[in-house]
Structure formats: C-alpha cells, structure tokens
Amino acid sequence: MTDESTHDDSPHILSDRGSGGGDAGDASDRDGAGDAGDVGATSDADEADGFHAFWADVIADEVESRDPTDPIVIKGGVSPSGVAHLGNVNEVMRGYFVAGVLRERGHEVRQVFTSDDKDPLRKLPRKLANPDGEIVGLGDVDAGALGRNLGKPYTAIPDPFGERESYAAHFAALLRSDAERLGVPVEMASNTALYAEGAFDDAVRTVLSDLDGVRETLGQYQDKVDGEYVPFNPVCSACGTVTETVTDVDLDAETVEYRCTDLEVDGDTIEGCGHEGTATFREGKLPWRLEWPAQWDVLDVDFEAFGKDHAEGSWPSGVDLARTVLGIEPPVPMVYEWFTLGGEALSSSAGNVITVPEILAVLEPAVVRYFFALHPKRARDLDIERIDQLVDRFDRFERAYFGGVDDPALTRFAERAYPFVVGRVDDPPTEKPVRLPYTFAAVLGMVDDPAFRERLARDEGHIPDDAPKSAVEAALARVEKARNWAERTGNEYDYRLQAELPDVEFADDVAAALDDLADFVAAGHDGEAIQGEMYETARDHEIEIADFFQAGYRLFFDDTQGPRLGEFLGELEREYVVNRLRREA
C-alpha cells in the first residue's frame, strides 16, 4: 500500500546525515506519526537534544519509533557452511549492543540467531573447524563422504567429525559456543527445524499463492526471474538434493510437483537424479531472497544487522517482497562494514581467518566486545601483529569511563558503551580494574612462575598495594593472553627463560665478568643494584657493555636480546641466577 521510495529504505541508517531534513515532501507521513508519542520518553542516559555518542542508541531510537510490541526481536544468522570466523561475530555482537540498550530502556528483548541450515552444500570447503574450533584441512576428514553429499541441505549431511547428528549441527554448535564465550546469550533457531514444524507453512502458502506478484516484484531485482519462476526449492525424495525445477503447484493439497534437475554452481554442475516427485511445503525451502523476509515474518523480527554484501542485493528486494507479498514491515536494518585482517580481506580459502577461540587466546572477551562496539560503518583493520594497540585503546577507553582521560568525545562514548562492553549494565563497576599494559604482560610471559609475575608487576607499580586479591588475579590473567600473542606472532616479546643451561662458550674476559657478577648476586642485592653492577663489571673487565648484556641474554634466554636484564634477574630465584651466571646449571 504505502509506496515509499527506496531511498527511505536505505539500510545505511548510520551513514545518512540528516535524513528527512531536506525534503519537505516526504518528511510528514513517515516521521510525523511515530514520533509524537514516545520520543521524549527515551533513555535517561541520553542527552536531551538527541545526540548519541554510541551508535546502538541511534538504532534503538529507530526501533522504538516503530512502536514495536514486546518482546522486541533482534536477529542475526549465518549459513553453517564451514569455519565461522571473527567477521561472522558481527552477526551476534552488533545485535548484542542494540539488545542491551533496548533492555536498559525497559524493553523485553530476545536475541535470535538463525542457522540457515537447509541451504545446500554447494562446494567443498577447503578448511573446516573441529569440535574444539581448531581449523583443520579437508584432508583430515572424509572428504569423499562430503563430496557425495553436495547439493544436500547441511542438516542432511553427516558430521565430518562424527559427533553430532549433522554437518549443520556441528557448525551450529560451534557458533553457539562462540557466542557463549563472548558472553552473548542467543536463542539458536534451525531453519530446517522451522520448516519441519510448519513455521514457514503460511509464508510458503502466501508466496506460492501469489506467483505473479512474486515474479513481478523480484523480477525488478533479478534478471533470472521470468514467467516460469517458482520460488520454492523442494528436496528430492530420491537423492536428497535441493532442486530448483518446480513443474506444478497444488495449493489445496499444499504440495508441489518437481523434477530433480542439475544445479549449476560456480561453473560446476551438481547432477540431479532426474526423479519426478511431489513435495509438501515442509519438504523444501524458499530461496534466500524470499526466505529472509519470511524469517522476519515468522520470527517477528524488529532489528537485524547484516554485512554490506546484503545491502544492495537481498535487502532492497527483501523490503519490497515483505511489503508487497507478505504484507509485513521489514525490520530496522543496519549494515556493517567488513573489517580486514592484517590488511587483507577475510578469506577461509586463502587461510586469512581468525576464529573466536583463536582471538580469545590473545584477548580478553571485553576487548573483543570493545572492538565490535566501535562504529560499524568504519573501514577498519584488525592486525594480530599489533594487537597490543587494540588493547591499549581498550585500556584508554576504560580509563575514560572512570574519568581519567582528557578527551571529551572518548569520555562520552565510554560513559555510554563501557557497561555494555564489560557486560555489567545492571551493576557497572565502581572501581577501575587493575590492568597491566599488554606489552608489559608480554614481558611477564617470558617466565612461568606466577609469584615472579606478580612481584615484578608490583615492583613496576602496575598493581596498587591495596588491590584485592581477585583484582590482582584478574590483571595477571592478561599475561597468558600476551604470552600466546608473543608465541603466535614470534615477535620481539617471544622469549622464554631457559630452564636448562644453553650450549654456549664465552671469551675469557666475558667469563670472568660473569663470575664476578655471580658473586655480586650471591651476596644478595636487588634488581636495580644488579642492573647497575652489570655496567661496573663490564668496565672493570674492559669489555663492551653490549657484549656483556648479550652474554647474559644468551645464558638466560638463549637469544641476543631480551627484557631489562638486571631487574629481571633480581626477581628470579637467587641460586638459579648464580648457578647460571657461573655456567654450572
């Protein structure tokens, strides 16, 4: 009915500047009705003039302006086709922030995540993830079994790892555990299950009852849609593949007639078996362009975030089909820009991916959530080599929340977003957590002894004297992350204290200097004194200071460089240091 221009349905609502501000013509009917009642009653945390420092508030405003009925439904979803990487996390984390804001405003909110698992497996993935989320190659599983199942729904293909009921269930379980690790409670919904229980029956009936309408609308977006097009893909009862050739529709019986024909995928052909049969509305699926709007209808979706790949394809056609065929209003959309990993596009086939377990090996969950709290529309790069920069930014963001940074813009953003980032909306922290700078944590990661780590952190002033035990433990947890980072990247912090004496030899004068230093340490001195004595000893023996330090690094790290040596040695067990300096153990 309401024939609004596509401009008004732009999913780029965080980019539109002053939308509706220019044209007097269309501003009246869209904004006028919704605004009057409830705009003034929005969040108390907002400034009165409607400015928002946090994008999730902008989205929440838009959702509220449509007068949704509780519970508000926020959806995300992916096809469980293979390795879920950090890019897919957008689908849950973006919704997490919007859900949090809406709950804070007093709404009941459900966050639903669909596994679009009735889609067919179109080609063999090059990489898979095992039940622990670790990436493995196709050679580690029965690739032949997968190859024989091309064209079948993911839920009809056995789990390559033999643990769950299907390929889809395997990857859906990984997605759920990813969300849980990030502290995001989501309701998982299986598309296959929704079809099986009849949830899509009404939508399928509506679509197949209005073939002319579907063809006319969708034909404006897809050239392949012609007078013969039928928007339903039955699953062949003979061979189990998803087919595309429907020859007749029987609305009374709620069935379709089909012929199992070939499926073209990327130049390859998945052969149909030629079987001719009958399928019910539950024994097939809608094509994506219609299935997406049907999900909005079935799940009553109020908001959905999606990648920019959908923005100019299935979103505009989905909006149109929702209104003209299904008779519903589409949800509030939000497009997120893709991020790059180390400057390159995420690509599972090229191996340029990082999974949630992998990122959580080097980052605390709050830091990952912080990354996804940043503006969704900005092009950004996630660089593992310099992940310390991201952590530094998080620490600064956290300090800003506690009023410790002279940066009004950052402080406004932090005051609003921080409680959601740390998952403490209802009882925000009142004391700033103790944090070790990430690179300092990497230095501590060079040794295993927890007591050593804590001593050194205290000596360097990173842990206040009155910090409670739990805060200290939480701070030291970062050391394991930073150590994993150093090992993964092999960077300048990737040193390990050598438990065994490295196989080394020194010139006589260097050896004599080491013996003198050993005597000094044995006499009992602190790290600062040892550091100073190293210079004295080198001078006494007329050797280059650089050579002497290098000898020390060779003995303790079997390397030519390392951390500030004297103070480091001062924290280690004295007997160990003395013996090592004497090259005895």
Added chain:
RNA sequence: GGGCCGGUAGCUCAGUUAGGGAGAGCGUCCGGCUUUUAACCGGACGGUCGGGGGUUCGAAUCCCUCCCGGCCCGCCA
C-alpha cells in the same frame, strides 16, 4: 557499465548526527631514569583530512565532480 559503502599522521583510530581549535595512542627521533639494552617518565618531529571545484564570515563535516578500494546488480551467506 549502473548503484551503494568506505578513504583522517609511519601504524591503529577519535572527530562527520550538531559547520568554527586537525586530535589521541603507538611507532620514530631526542632527552631523563647514577651506568646505550625493547617495561617507566619528559619533549620534539610528523597530516594538501584521497584530488579538485562550489556554498559559507568559516568546511574533515554540506553540495558537485574525479581518483582509489570493497560490495551489489549472476549464485550464495
């Protein structure tokens, strides 16, 4: 070819909603911490805000245009 999104310092990013000082952290350089050895402190250097044009007293911000990158207009999420 058409449409959409993105482009701010060497790096990672704020600032674009609401036009007014071009900013932060890191890196680099210099200096300090008795003594060059990656942790700590201070300072400096560093940008045609992708280019050009326009509106304005004033533009990173609004308009036009061009360049570069990504995405969509086939399939698929």
